[in-house]
Amino acid sequence: MNIEIRTDKNIKNSERLINYVREELLEKFHRYGEKITHFSVHLSDENAAKGGDDDLRCMIEARPAGLKPVAVSYKAANVDAAIHGALDRLKRSLEHLFDKLDHPRDHKGLEIIED
Numbered sequence: 001m002n003i004e005i006r007t008d009k010n011i012k013n014s015e016r017l018i019n020y021v022r023e024e025l026l027e028k029f030h031r032y033g034e035k036i037t038h039f040s041v042h043l044s045d046e047n048a049a050k051g052g053d054d055d056l057r058c059m060i061e062a063r064p065a066g067l068k069p070v071a072v073s074y075k076a077a078n079v080d081a082a083i084h085g086a087l088d089r090l091k092r093s094l095e096h097l098f099d100k101l102d103h104p105r106d107h108k109g110l111e112i113i114e115d
Helices: 015-032 079-102
Strands: 002-007 036-045 056-064 070-076
Touching (some): 015 079, 036 079, 070 079
Parallel strands (some): 002 036
């Protein structure tokens, strides 16, 4: 599983931040280890030095093997909240995707009653 982490010029990228994001991704998505080939994380500060409510954004793109990428984003007041908000959204999106693949709608069991 490849993990790529980027920040814009307004967020200081550090080894600590990279390790933190990597650990959170691996913890949340360890059960999908074989199903996901790549994660791309981008952290940005949309208002830069101006500040403001919910101006920090975390966008995460996951690439499930053989499927289209799944991308989510989340805005929050601090980097930690933005990361966790995006992780939660991504987890729900991937669970929904894999559940649909594992349990496609089966109409064979339905019985049509005609009057």
